[in-house]
Amino acid sequence: MSKGLSRMAGAIKESPTLKLNALAASLIGKGEPVIHLGGGEPKAQFPPEALEKCTSYLAKREVSYAPPSGIPPLKKAIIRYTEKTYKKAVGNENVVVSVGGKQAIMAVLHAIVDPGEEVLFPAPYWVSFPEMVTLAGGVPVIVRPQTDPFRPTMKEVEDQVTPATKGIIINSPNNPSGAMYSRDFIAGIVAFCEARDLYLLMDDTYNRLVFDGQSAPNPFDFAKKPLEQSKLVVINSVSKSYAMTGFRIGWAVGSPELIKAVSNIQSQQTSCASVPGMWAAVGALEGDQSGVEALRRTLEGNRNVMLDCLKDFPGLKVAKPDATFYCFPDFRAYEKDSAKLADFLLEKARVLVVPGREFGMDGYLRLSYCGATGDVTEGVARIRWALDPRAPKEITIGGRKVVRDWA
Numbered sequence: 438m439s440k441g442l443s444r445m446a447g448a449i450k451e452s453p454t455l456k457l458n459a460l461a462a463s464l465i466g467k468g469e470p471v472i473h474l475g476g477g478e479p480k481a482q483f484p485p486e487a488l489e490k491c492t493s494y495l496a497k498r499e500v501s502y503a504p505p506s507g508i509p510p511l512k513k514a515i516i517r518y519t520e521k522t523y524k525k526a527v528g529n530e531n532v533v534v535s536v537g538g539k540q541a542i543m544a545v546l547h548a549i550v551d552p553g554e555e556v557l558f559p560a561p562y563w564v565s566f567p568e569m570v571t572l573a574g575g576v577p578v579i580v581r582p583q584t585d586p587f588r589p590t591m592k593e594v595e596d597q598v599t600p601a602t603k604g605i606i607i608n609s610p611n612n613p614s615g616a617m618y619s620r621d622f623i624a625g626i627v628a629f630c631e632a633r634d635l636y637l638l639m640d641d642t643y644n645r646l647v648f649d650g651q652s653a654p655n656p657f658d659f660a661k662k663p664l665e666q667s668k669l670v671v672i673n674s675v676s677k678s679y680a681m682t683g684f685r686i687g688w689a690v691g692s693p694e695l696i697k698a699v700s701n702i703q704s705q706q707t708s709c710a711s712v713p714g715m716w717a718a719v720g721a722l723e724g725d726q727s728g729v730e731a732l733r734r735t736l737e738g739n740r741n742v743m744l745d746c747l748k749d750f751p752g753l754k755v756a757k758p759d760a761t762f763y764c765f766p767d768f769r770a771y772e773k774d775s776a777k778l779a780d781f782l783l784e785k786a787r788v789l790v791v792p793g794r795e796f797g798m799d800g801y802l803r804l805s806y807c808g809a810t811g812d813v814t815e816g817v818a819r820i821r822w823a824l825d826p827r828a829p830k831e832i833t834i835g836g837r838k839v840v841r842d843w844a
């Protein structure tokens with residue numbers, strides 16, 4: 438019998454995006470002129486109301502445990518948010534607060550997956566989905582879109598469903614592609630899951646950061662079953678829309694049966710989310726919402742700048758992101774191995790990007806535009822200098838002139 442770490446520990450790898458964040462921080466800390474286009478969090482200030490609620494809670498200097506499904510004022514705020522954003526009336530029994538959207542997804546998977554059961558999701562997918570399904574004892578099954586690389590068809594999803602399928606995860610707007618799936622697709626997947634009695638996890642983390650006057654399709658619009666009998670669960674978080682990643686507050690809305698199971702699991706895993714964080718989330722959800730719109734507009738502007746910088750980059754295939762703060766160009770004309778390419782760009786150009794391989798699509802790179810606009814322009818200019826033989830041979834990086842001597 439092995440006395441070492443568990444087989445599960447051996448099967449799970451570190452989050453590549455968090456690892457890259459740490460690498461960027463350490464290089465920048467050493468004074469390296471690194472441009473971080475690998476980030477997953479908006480560089481904005483979180484809402485003042487979040488600060489107020491959090492600090493007035495802390496001012497009492499009593500910080501205690503809370504109910505595992507969340508403090509009542511936050512559940513109330515989430516109920517109102519769900520009414521406003523999704524036009525869906527829900528009650529306390531439909532809401533559970535978690536340590537970020539990440540834990541909400543993880544706890545839902547723990548609540549629904551038995552060993553060996555399959556959970557489907559389309560590529561490109563958020564880096565954590567395969568590992569989370571594995572952690573829950575399930576088998577991740579990837580749907581690989583053939584016609585539009587970033588958007589599956591219903592047939593492509595249906596073809597992967599087997600008697601072992603327990604659920605489907607849909608992340609739209611999508612990290613890493615920035616693509617938003619069509620209303621028809623969302624309507625189709627909701628109907629399909631209802632007809633086949635499958636759980637449907639809608640990861641709506643980016644549903645308010647949508648561009649060009651579009652809005653994210655609302656899955657509740659297409660649900661025929663009442664929430665009591667439904668297997669639809671919608672995940673949200675304050676992390677991205679309110680620039681509150683470090684507070685670690687997210688939530689799930691679903692049937693009372695599922696929400697109770699998730700809450701029981703959390704009661705053993707974490708007891709509850711951080712109470713100061715929950716108070717901050719109350720402030721964010723109930724306060725002035727203009728900050729969300731300001732952030733959305735800034736990101737749309739950055740998206741446009743990035744598209745402009747990439748538009749005559751020879752050989753690149755770039756799809757216009759509908760939402761989020763990511764762009765996911767196809768770099769295969771330069772290098773098919775995205776990890777090798779990302780290493781090369783960090784070494785030569787001091788630009789940090791995330792290899793598409795981590796999202797299930799090698800040959801692509803995820804470029805974030807969540808930071809300063811200047812980082813977008815300079816980051817892309819450096820990438821171009823490193824890869825495009827037609828770009829000027831000389832560039833200045835961190836005040837030093839460097840010459841390309843490889844292409």
Ligand code: PLP
Pocket residue numbers: 477536537538539540563608611612640642673674675676682685686687
């Ligand atoms: N879902 C997606 C697609 C994400 O990109 C993220 C964060 O990067 C999350 C969920 C989880 O966010 P959080 O746990 O910070 O709420």
